[in-house]
Amino acid sequence: MFNLQQTLWRLQQKTEKAYYLAVLRVLVSVWFIKELLFRWPVFDFLYDNQSSLKINPSQTLAAVGLDVFFLRDHYMLVVGTCLLLLVLNIFGIGRNIVSLLLYLSMTVLYHLNPKFANSGDEMSMLLLLYLSFANTFSHLVLFRRKPFSPGKEKVYNLLSNLATCSIIANLCLSYFVAGASKISQSYWQDGTAIYYFINDDRYSLFAAGGKHVAMPMSLSFIIGYGTVILELLFPFLVFYKRTRPIVLGLCLLMHIGIYSFLMVYGMTIIFVMQYGLFYSNEEVVTTAEKIKAYLKKLFRFAPKQ
Amino acid sequence: MKPTEASSNRLAYKWLTWCIVLAFGYYWIITLGLVIFGNQVSSAIPGQTFIFRSFARQNWRMFAFAKVYNRQMLFITRDIANPSQSDTTDLVQYLLTEKRAYAPFNNEEDATEKILYLLMNDVEVRVHSHEKKIKDTLPGKTAAFYKEQAIEAVKADTAHQQDINNILGYARTAMQQMKRSAAGKEYQLIIKHIYIPPSKPALPVTPGANEEILFISNYKPL
Numbered sequence: 001m002f003n004l005q006q007t008l009w010r011l012q013q014k015t016e017k018a019y020y021l022a023v024l025r026v027l028v029s030v031w032f033i034k035e036l037l038f039r040w041p042v043f044d045f046l047y048d049n050q051s052s053l054k055i056n057p058s059q060t061l062a063a064v065g066l067d068v069f070f071l072r073d074h075y076m077l078v079v080g081t082c083l084l085l086l087v088l089n090i091f092g093i094g095r096n097i098v099s100l101l102l103y104l105s106m107t108v109l110y111h112l113n114p115k116f117a118n119s120g121d122e123m124s125m126l127l128l129l130y131l132s133f134a135n136t137f138s139h140l141v142l143f144r145r146k147p148f149s150p151g152k153e154k155v156y157n158l159l160s161n162l163a164t165c166s167i168i169a170n171l172c173l174s175y176f177v178a179g180a181s182k183i184s185q186s187y188w189q190d191g192t193a194i195y196y197f198i199n200d201d202r203y204s205l206f207a208a209g210g211k212h213v214a215m216p217m218s219l220s221f222i223i224g225y226g227t228v229i230l231e232l233l234f235p236f237l238v239f240y241k242r243t244r245p246i247v248l249g250l251c252l253l254m255h256i257g258i259y260s261f262l263m264v265y266g267m268t269i270i271f272v273m274q275y276g277l278f279y280s281n282e283e284v285v286t287t288a289e290k291i292k293a294y295l296k297k298l299f300r301f302a303p304k305q
Numbered sequence: 306m307k308p309t310e311a312s313s314n315r316l317a318y319k320w321l322t323w324c325i326v327l328a329f330g331y332y333w334i335i336t337l338g339l340v341i342f343g344n345q346v347s348s349a350i351p352g353q354t355f356i357f358r359s360f361a362r363q364n365w366r367m368f369a370f371a372k373v374y375n376r377q378m379l380f381i382t383r384d385i386a387n388p389s390q391s392d393t394t395d396l397v398q399y400l401l402t403e404k405r406a407y408a409p410f411n412n413e414e415d416a417t418e419k420i421l422y423l424l425m426n427d428v429e430v431r432v433h434s435h436e437k438k439i440k441d442t443l444p445g446k447t448a449a450f451y452k453e454q455a456i457e458a459v460k461a462d463t464a465h466q467q468d469i470n471n472i473l474g475y476a477r478t479a480m481q482q483m484k485r486s487a488a489g490k491e492y493q494l495i496i497k498h499i500y501i502p503p504s505k506p507a508l509p510v511t512p513g514a515n516e517e518i519l520f521i522s523n524y525k526p527l
Contacts, residue, residue: 008322038412045478046416052474053420054467060359107360116419119367126361151318158322162329169333174365177340181369188371192504196371199501201401202422208405209398210375210499217504265409267367 011161012154018138020276020284021164022092025099025136027273028127029090032106035124035266036083046113047075058111071112078112081105092141099132120267123174127270130167135160164277171274172235175251179231188228191221203262227254238278248275332361340365374498374517376425380476381493382485382527392485396421396472399479421475425496427468428520431459456520469494469522477527487527496520 015021045051049072061068071078085102088094094101106128110117135156137145147153187193195215201207230250237243252272259268276284335353338346340363347354376397383391400421404414435455440446443454472494480487500515 004326008326012322035412038410039416040413042413042416046420052478053471054474055471059355063355063359111359115423116416118419119365122362122364126363129361149314151314155318155321155325159325162325166329166333170336170363173337173340174363174367177365178367178369181366185369185371187373188369193368193371195504196373196501197368199375200372201375201398202372202418205405205408207375208401210377212502220504259409263404263408263411263415265415266412 008158012158015135015138015157015160017164017277017279017281017284018135019281019288020279021131021134021136021160022139022141023276023284023288024127024167024273025092025131026090026140028124028131028270029086029102031124031266031269031273032128033083033086036079036086043075043079046116047072047109049073055113055115058114060111061108066108068112071108075109075112078105078109082109092137092143092145095137095145096132096135099128099136103128103132118264118267119174120264120270123170123267124270126170127167127274130163130170133159134163167274168277171271171277172238174271175231175234179228179234182228182231188224191217191224194220194223194227197262203264205261205263223257230254244278248278251275336361336363339363372501374500376422377495377497377499378421378425378472379493379495379497380479381495382480382487382490383493383524385489385491385526394479394483396476396479397425399483417475421472424468424472424475425519428459428472428496431462431465431468432456432520435459435462452518459520460522490527491524492522492527493524494520494522 039046045053049069058068061071082102082105085098085105088098089102103125106125110121110125148156182188182193185193187196195217198204198213198215198220199207201210204213206213230247234247234251237247252275255268255272258264279287335346335350335357339354339357378396379393380396381391381393383389400414400418404411404418407414432452432455435458436451439451439454439458473492476492476494477487496519498517498519500517502515
C-alpha cells in the first residue's frame with residue numbers, strides 16, 4: 001500500500017541519483033552552449049529588431065513587464081548572460097540560484113523568437129526548470145557544498161527528489177503521448193508513415209532534392225508499429241529491472257535512426273541524455289568508475305615508477 | 306555533535322514540506338490535464354494555461370503527422386527592362402541543401418528552415434481560409450476556381466502581408482548569399498506542393514499531376 005508519510009520520509013533522507021544529476025547538469029549546459037554557438041551566425045536574423053524577419057512579440061515577456069523591443073535591441077546581452085550562467089552552472093558556481101537564473105534567462109531568449117523551437121528545445125527548457133530545483137551539486141563541482149541544518153537539508157532533499165521524479169515522469173509522458181498521437185493518425189494506422197517520413201525532404205537524408213525513395217512496405221509497417229508500441233509501453237516497462245535495458249536499448253536505437261536518417265539532432269541528444277536517471281546511484285557510480293579506469297589505462301603514456 | 310533545531314523551525318519546515326508536496330501535485334495535475342486534454346483544460350483555466358505554456362510548454366506529438374507532400378518555393382527574378390531574362394531559385398531546396406551540408410552542426414540552417422516552413426504554413430492557412438469563405442458564398446464552382454479566387458484574395462489582403470514580406474526578406478538575404486544582384490529586377494513567388502507518390506499507386510503518375518500550386522504572386526519590383 002502507498003503510504004504518503006513513509007514516502008515523504010524516504011524522499012527527505014538523501015538526494016537520490018545524485019551522481020547522474022550532476023552529470024545531467026553538465027551535459028545540459030554543454031548542450032545549450034553548443035546550440036547557442038552554432039546558432040550564433042543567425043542571431044541578428046532571429047532576434048534583432050532590424051531583421052527582415054518581423055514576428056509578433058511574445059505575450060509572455062510583455063505579461064511579466066519586460067520590454068520586448070528593448071530586449072530585441074540588446075539581444076546579445078541576453079545571449080551573453082545565458083552563456084555566462086551556463087559556464088557557471090557547469091562548474092556548479094552559485095548552485096540553485098544560478099540554475100534558476102539560467103532557466104529564466106533561457107526562457108527570455110526562447111520567447112524573443114519562439115517560432116523555431118522544436119520538441120528538443122521544449123524538453124531542454126523543462127530539464128533546466130527541474131534541474132534548478134534539484135541538488136545537482138554533490139559531484140562535478142568546483143567547490144564542495146556544506147550541508148544545511150538537518151531540517152533544511154531534508155526539505156532540500158525532498159525538493160531535489162521531486163524534481164528528479166518530474167524529469168523521469170516527463171520523459172515517460174512524452175513518449176506515451178507521442179505513441180498515442182501517432183496511433184490516432186491514419187498513416188501510422190496503415191503503416192505508411194515511415195515511408196512518407198523517408199520521402200519528406202525536410203527530414204530525410206535520402207530524399208535530397210525531392211528524390212523519391214522506394215522502400216518495402218513491410219519494413220515501413222514493422223518500423224512504424226514497432227515505434228508506436230515501444231513509445232506506448234515505455235512508461236510501463238522502463239521501471240522493471242528485467243525489461244529496462246531492452247526498452248532503453250530499443251529507444252536508443254530509435255533515436256539513432258532519427259539522428260542518422262531524419263536530421264533531428266538536438267532532440268535526439270536531449271532525450272537520450274536522461275536515460276541515466278533510470279539507474280540507481282550505485283549503478284551509475286560503478287559505471288563511471290569503470291569508464292574512469294578505462295580512460296586512465298588508455299591515456300597512460302609512461303609506465304609507473 | 307549534531308546541530309539541533311528550534312521547534313519553531315521544525316514546524317516551519319514541516320509546513321514547507323507540505324506546501325512543496327501540494328505544489329508538486331498541483332503542477333502535475335495541470336501538466337497531465339493540458340498535455341492529454343489540451344483544449345478542454347485550456348478553455349476551463351485560460352490564465353493558468355498561459356502561465357504553463359509560457360514557462361513549461363509541452364507538446365509531444367513528435368512525428369505524429371506524416372506529410373504526403375514536399376514543398377517548393379520558387380523565387381523567380383527577371384530583368385524589368387528585359388523580362389525574357391529570368392532566373393528561378395527554389396528557396397526550400399536551397400535551404401535544405403545548406404542544412405544537409407552542415408549536418409549535424411546545422412543549427413543555423415535548421416532554425417532558418419523551420420521559420421521559412423512556418424511562414425509557408427501561414428500562407429497556406431490564409432489561402433485555405435479564403436477558399437472556405439468563397440465556397441460558402443459561391444457554392445457549386447470548380448476546385449480550380451476556388452483556389453484561384455483564394456489566391457487573389459490573399460494577394461489583395463494588404464493588411465496581412467507579414468508572412469509574405471518575411472519570405473521576401475529571406476529571399477533577398479538568400480540572393481545576397483548567392484551573390485546575385487537585385488538591381489533593376491522584379492520577382493514572383495510561387496509556393497507548390499509536390500505530392501509524394503503513394504506507396505502503392507493505383508494508376509501510373511503522369512508528370513505534373515502530382516503538383517499543386519498553393520500560392521502565386523504577381524511580378525513586383527525587388
